Amino acid sequence: MSLRISKTVLRRIVLGNLLVACLLCLATGLNLHANYQADMDLGVAVTRNQARSLGLELTAELRLVDNALSSITNRFRMRSIDGLPAAQSALEEALQEQRALIPFVTALRTTGPDGQVLLVPSEVTVPFSIESRPYFEQARDTDQMVVSSPLVSLSFDKWAIVLARRLQDADGGFQGVVYAVVAAEHFQRLFSQQSLGPDSAMALRTDDARLVARFNANQPDSEQGLGDDLVSAQYHAALRSNPEHGWYITPTLLDGVERITAYQRLTNYPLTVAAGLGTETYLAMWRASAWRAWGLTGLCILLIALGSVSLYRLQARERLAKIRMTELLKEQELFIDNDLIGMARLRDRKVLWTNQAMQRLVKRSAGDLQGAPIRIIYADEAIYQQVGEQAYAALRAAGKFHTQIQLLSSDGQTLWADVSGARLNDVESLWIFVDIDGLKRDEQTARHLATHDALTGLANRRALEQTLEQALSAATHSAQALVALCFMDLDGFKLVNDTHGHDAGDEVLQVVAARLKAQARASDCVARLGGDEFVVLLAGLGSTQEAVEIMERCLAAISQPIRLQHGAVVHVGASMGLALNLAADDSSAQLLQLADEAMYAAKRAGKGRIVVARSPQALAENPA
Known part of the structure; x- marks a missing residue:
């Protein structure tokens, strides 16, 4: 009889341990999978934002080249009415003029109808022909700009792509091509x-x-x-x-x-x-947290198994019941008073009991917590009210509740905890608190990196677009309904890079970013789109002049000398394009386009100035 009872108890203990182990493993697996999915979703968002940002930047560069080639071909066609010598002279002037507008292009050249290069830069000593290149034939047969496949340049023996347009006279006759070489470097x-x-x-x-x-x-x-x-x-x-x-x-x-x-x-x-x-x-951090989670789960299963074995031995050896019961209670106490999982028993939202891990978590003694309202461990009143409304409704309905909230320690510090509650009876409940503050702060850091420029700490394109949409929406309900968007491109930045190196260029970008933040208002958004392009978003303006005055301060600040860490002093300026929501239905896309066009107008007008975009059809210049 005794043996049969022992086997029954043993079977129940084993089945119970297996069930608990399966539940713990399932809970750990589901939690890790959720964290993994969240990390992957954030990684996808970061890479998609990066690809979109690069796409916009590269499109803008190709559009600059396209515009330059179009300007050259138009001037050639117009001057061809006066004869080929006049057209060739106009072609040479146009090449010199447009070359300065696209400094990232390695070479800008033209050919005759036979593909022979006519205007070869001074570094090219041996004449050559591009007649056999596929892009030459493509450009000859279309009026659109042709983009070549990647190739090794005939003149400087490096990988590049070629952007080409057809040259034609006033009668439409083919007179060669004009092309730009952009190196892979x-x-x-x-x-x-x-x-x-x-x-x-x-x-x-x-x-x-x-x-x-x-x-x-x-x-x-x-x-x-x-x-x-x-x-x-x-x-x-x-x-x-x-x-x-x-x-x-x-x-x-x-x-x-x-x-x-x-x-x-x-x-x-x-x-x-x-x-x-x-x-x-x-995913290195996620893998590390997964190892820790599985280790904790294994430890819990091991402790439960040890407790179960002890319980079985107590049942099998009645004469050692008192001794074994004491050992089992000690083992259970070790499990409850662990260093990782905080526990608290509540009655009517007042603390009846806490374990040592809970006391360490909120940095309060058992005496401070005993009988105290649970409100003292919540970060603020709103969290306390929210948990009270949601948790006890869930406990009454399903007997359990789970959430992630911020707790408050006795020294005023806040920390994130994973909280699970279970209903014991009508007035009492048991709560488990797991410290996840490090994981939450890592997630916040990743979100910050997704919306901020790594070099300057300014907002990136994604954050700028979100802020602009919010500003335009808010402007429709405000007496001060003007929103201004200023695009700027640094003048002389390439010279700093070429002369002092990219580290110096990065230092200049950081100084410019700091100066813009200092001159802008606290409510303004300062962003870097990449390279040496910056944007300042001004909201809540009373007039166009107010926006111009702010940007004049920014332009003056940028123009001040910059002393580099190695002692050299450099100077940069800026060309700025300013667009305002002069109509109630102006969209963010329209403001972005107008500011971009106004900035290029400032470049063409001589740099170091502000051009205000008055409408999509016309730009009025307002020099700083």
């Missing part, structure tokens, strides 16, 4: 300024998947794969699903590194830019 430098981490990579490909340029943070100077179309099947599948933008996760064929890769096709141009975030580095 330019795109690599641009990508290097926006790296996402040690395993990240960024690439630019043509529509037929040929690699134009690639930046790998682990091999920043590598030219591996340039000109090839070696891409994964997931890349082609994603483009078939959505050729304009999307994302996928797969190992990169060029280096075998698994990445979250987002892509963005350049508007009106046959190129696609991709940004990749290495999963190995990005």
Whole structure:
């Protein structure tokens, strides 16, 4: 009889332990999966934002080249009425003028109808022809700008792409092409300024998947794969699903590194830019937390199993009941008073009992907590009221409740905790508190990086667009309904980079960012879009003059000398374009476009000034 009872107890204990172990493993697995999914969603958002930002920047550069080539061809056609010599003279003037507007272009040249290069820069000593190049034939047969496949330049023997337009006389006759060479090194430098981490990579490909340029943070100077179309099947599948933008996760064929890769096709141009975030580095913190969570789960299962074994032995050996019961109680006390999980028993929202882990969590003694209202451990009254409304309704309905809230320790510090409650009876409940403050702060840091520029700490394009939408919405309900958006591009920044190096350039960008923040109002949004482009968003303005005065202060501050860390003194200026919501239905896209156009108008007008965009059809200049 005794043996039969022992076996029954043992069977029940084993089944109970298995059930508890399964529940603990299930809870741990579900929690880790939720954290993993949240991290992956954030990683996808970061890479998609990066690809979109790069796409906008590259589209803007190609549009500058397109405009330059169009201006050259138009001037050639207009002057061809006066004869070929006059047209050639106009062509030379246009080349010199437009070359200054697109400094990132390696070469700007023209050819005759036979493809022979006519205007060769001084560094080219041997004449050559591009008649055999496919882009020459394409440009000859269309009036649109042609973008070549990646190729090795005939003149400087480096990988590049060529942007070309047809030259024609007043009668429409073909007179050659004008073309710009953009080196792959330019795109690599641009990508290097926006790296996402040690395993990240960024690439630019043509529509037929040929690699134009690639930046790998682990091999920043590598030219591996340039000109090839070696891409994964997931890349082609994603483009078939959505050729304009999307994302996928797969190992990169060029280096075998698994990445979250987002892509963005350049508007009106046959190129696609991709940004990749290495999963190995990005998920390292999640993997560490997973090991800790599984370790804690294993420890709990082990402790429960030990307690169960002790309970079985107590049942089997009645003569040692008192001794075994004492040992079991000690083991249970060790489990309850652990260093990781805080516990509290409440009656009518007052503390009856807490374990040592709970006391350490909120930095209060057992005496301070005993009989005290639970309000003293919540960060504020709103959290206390919210938990009270939601938790006790859930306890009455389902007997349990789970949430994540901020607690308040006795020294005034707040910390995040994962909180689970269970109903014991009509007036009492048991609560478990797990410290997740480090994980929450890591999530907040990741969100901050997704909306801020890593170099200057300013808002990035994503944060600017969100703030602009909010400002325009708020302006429709305010007496001071003017919102101003100022685009600016630094004048002389390239000279600083070329003379003192990119570290000095980064230092200049940080100084300019600090000066803009100092001159802007506390309610204004200062953002960096990439490179040397900055934006200031002014809301709650009473007049256009108020916006101009603020930006005049910013322009004056930027123009002050900058002393670099190594002692050199440099000077930069800025060309600014200012757009205001003069109509109630002005959209954020319209303001962005007007400010961009006004900034380029300031460049053309001589730089170092502010141009105010009055309407989509006309721009009025207001020099600073």
